[in-house]
Amino acid sequence: MFVRIMFAILLSVFPVSLIASTAPGDLLTVTKQINVRGANSLNGKIIHKAKPGEVFMRLLGKPENGFVRVRFGDGLEGWIYEDYVIRFNPDKK
DSSP: HHHHHHHHHHHHHOHHHHHHHOTOEEEEEEEEEEEEEEESTTSEEEEEEEEOOOOOOEESSOOTTTTTEEEESSSSSEEGGGGGGGEETTTOO
């Protein structure tokens, strides 16, 4: 319980991207429901809403405008703001 509380405090103080950097090919999830966009901008069309626990893969390329390119299991590709992305850990519930 203490670890979860400390993790929540860290997330509120530091952006997730500073705590858990990701690399192309990593399996990822999000820390809260977040929009998946068709372009690497807040103006990009919303094509999906990713939920915590939903798994997707980071694609090749550097983050652009704070967004990382991802692919979901059904083949959908889009962009997610990197501050809300963390590595997926199947052992955590």
